[in-house]
Amino acid sequence: MSRIKETSLPGVGVQYEFTTSKGRRMGVVHHHSGRREMFLCSPDDPDSAALTVGLDDEDAFALGEALDVLQIVESVSPAKYEVEGLVFEWIPITEESPASGKTIGDMRLRTLTGSSVVAVLRQGGSTPAPGPEFGLIAGDTLVVAGTPDGIDAVIDLVDGR
Amino acid sequence: MTHTAILFLELGGIIALLAIMARLASRLSLSPIPFYLLGGLMFGEGGLIPVVTSESFVEVGAQVGVVVLLLMLGLEYSGRELMTSLKFSAPVGIMDFVLNYVPGLIAGLLLGMELIPSLFLGGVTYISSTGVVAKLLGDLGWTGNRETPMVLSVLVFEDLAVAFLLPVLGAVALGSSLSSAIGSVVIALLGVGIALVVSIKYGHEFSARAFSGSNEVNLLTLLGITLIVAGAAEVIHVSAAVGAFLVGIAVSGDAANRAEVQLAPLRDLFAAVFFVFFGLSTDPSVLPAVVGPVIALAVVTTATKFAVAWWAGHRGGIGRRGRLRAAASLVARGEFSVIIAALGVAAGGGSRLEAIAAGYVLIMATLGPVVARFADRGAVTVG
DSSP states (O other): OOOOOEEEETTTTTEEEEEEETTTTTEEEEEEOOOOEEEEEEEEEEEEEEEHHHOOOOHHHHHHHHHTOOOOSSSSOOOOEEEEEEEEEEEETTOTTTTTTTTTHHHHHHHHSSSSSEEEEEEOOOSSSOOTOOOOTTTTTTEEEHHHHHHHHHHHHTTOO | OHHHHHHHHHHHHHHHHHHHHHHHHHHTTOSHHHHHHHHHHHHHSSSSEEEEHHHHHHHHHHHHHHHHHHHHHHHHOHHHHHHHHHHHHHHHHHEEEHHHHHHHHHHHHHHHHHHHHHHHHHHHHOOOOHHHHHHHHHHTTTTTTTTTHHHHHHHHHHHHHHHHHHHHHHHHTOOOHHHHHHHHHHHHHHHHHHHHHHHHSSSHHHHHTTTTTTTHHHHHHHHHHHHHHHHHHHHTTHHHHHHHHHHHHOHHHHHHHHHHHHHHHHHHHHHHHHHHHHHHOOOOGHHHHHHHHHHHHHHHHHHHHHHHHHHHHHHTOHHHOOOHHHHHOOOOHHHHHHHHHHHHHHOOOHHHHHHHHHHHHHHHHHHHHHHHHHHOOOOOEEE
């Protein structure tokens, strides 16, 4: 699905790159410091960034908004919202997670933690209010509602701790 | 004048000179390292203005400088990054070591130096300057380039190689037996292993717990731990620099990012003091005699770094211009060459090792950024 190639830049951050449909290489460097740089290569030297634009958090967010193509906003870092003692958390399921390949019922999340899976976010379509028979796969993100302790318990189960 | 008055005047003079040197370096877009070395040469024994009173203070500052430099280097890397790039860069890294360590070693022997200083001289010519290269990549807008991951993974390999090289050289220099040399290396290996495990498995929790206080508390905690580990490493002959490097690797995540910001001014000061001290203790009268060998070494080891980068770039499917850029960025030698030379001198390497290293770094730290600018074709960087 993804055309983006991810390369580690030790000591600097991570380089994400892809080739546009017209054959130009472009991408973004995420620095460990949180700074982002967007780069675009010229056609005569596709290895070299001809133009580099530094973006801070707000710039990057504004650019994402302007491009208006975001499918899942929170896919990288789990987000968390808290409303009067009730916590909503976005919990990604990784390859290593024991939840990958199981149904929500198999995981007995509600029984063991008292928290509910409100929705499952997946590339290509999200499911609100999934039933216990809903099968989870790596790459999914669970939206879970519960008490702070209940949420921590879900995270432990999903991470296999 | 009182002792305090002389001490302050001398220290103030040195730091003011450093300020002028740093300003000049940034005006010329060059690394400040060769400028600091020159400053030290001017002040040292036989130099224009001999510094006497503050020498012992500067010496301690210089040693702290090495520790802080290596700590910061370790902080830049997380254990996971080190593992992945080791896997990919091992063949290139080994080639880099062979092609760039051997010229220094041979040059030392040809010049009639003993085996031990020659072994150190190999280290001086081997390792590229992580600091100079990192700054170049940022300044020239090369972070998005396709060859950049390869350049950085070569640097990672070198930095890890130094963590093994220093204890080996240290053991050899002490004239200790083969078994105790092996012992030092085993301890260094264990240390690296432990630091990697801590960083990968417990990095974030460990760092978050240990460094959850105010900025002041965090700074003192980290410096305290680092100096204790560095001292302990020195006790068992594994080199304080390696100890500090390992602490840096073990600390990761958010804590490492914050620590880098807090330590930056300390590093700027003490690293500058370290370079000045190296210049100070170098005898300028030995320099003219080594000019020829230094230039020859500079030419040869520029060519060998080019060869490594060219081959690695070819392997990685990078175009000619990208390979040129990779080669140009790896040419610079700087802080680690000086650190290795300083250890060699401390181990009785003699004034010639010191003079060759000083002259060599003067050339290579200046040449690196200049060559890189030639390889650059004016990338545009905004913001």
